[in-house]
Amino acid sequence: MTRSQVRTRLALAWWQYLAVALAPLIVFAWAFGGMDPLIPVLAMPMFIGGIASMFLTLPRFGVYKHALIATGKALDSEAEPAAWIELARVRRLGMLFACLPAWVAALSVFVGLEAVPQILLAISSVVILYLYRLPRQLA
Numbered sequence: 001m002t003r004s005q006v007r008t009r010l011a012l013a014w015w016q017y018l019a020v021a022l023a024p025l026i027v028f029a030w031a032f033g034g035m036d037p038l039i040p041v042l043a044m045p046m047f048i049g050g051i052a053s054m055f056l057t058l059p060r061f062g063v064y065k066h067a068l069i070a071t072g073k074a075l076d077s078e079a080e081p082a083a084w085i086e087l088a089r090v091r092r093l094g095m096l097f098a099c100l101p102a103w104v105a106a107l108s109v110f111v112g113l114e115a116v117p118q119i120l121l122a123i124s125s126v127v128i129l130y131l132y133r134l135p136r137q138l139a
Contacts, residue, residue: 003075003138006084010091010134017132021099021125024106025118037112046111050104050121053097057128060094064132067091072138091132098128 074083105121
């Protein structure tokens with residue numbers, strides 16, 4: 001597989017994770033947004049939990065940065081395919097953790113969290129996911 005094919009697949013995976021992060025919130029808000037909250041007292045703890053879940057991505061992002069550096073050093077060598085595989089593995093795990101705030105926002109629909117905090121959690125997931133885009137230097 002060529003380098004451009006790998007980059008294309010990784011770019012497509014980024015868009016897929018963006019959809020996986022935001023789709024539950026959109027579907028739950030559309031389907032269950034008008035119902036009465038099940039346990040309204042949990043709205044603020046859910047928001048705080050969503051904010052706290054952002055910090056779970058910090059260690060994963062550090063590992064991702066190291067994998068990016070290793071992939072950059074391995075370009076045009078025999079270790080390049082293994083470096084791309086390792087980068088994809090580390091990135092996949094990091095993007096999974098980056099989806100957590102949006103997923104907490106999706107679950108918070110059931111406890112009656114307002115739309116603005118839900119949007120803030122979704123935006124935080126999008127921003128964290130944006131950090132996992134491949135830099136142009138790996139082209």
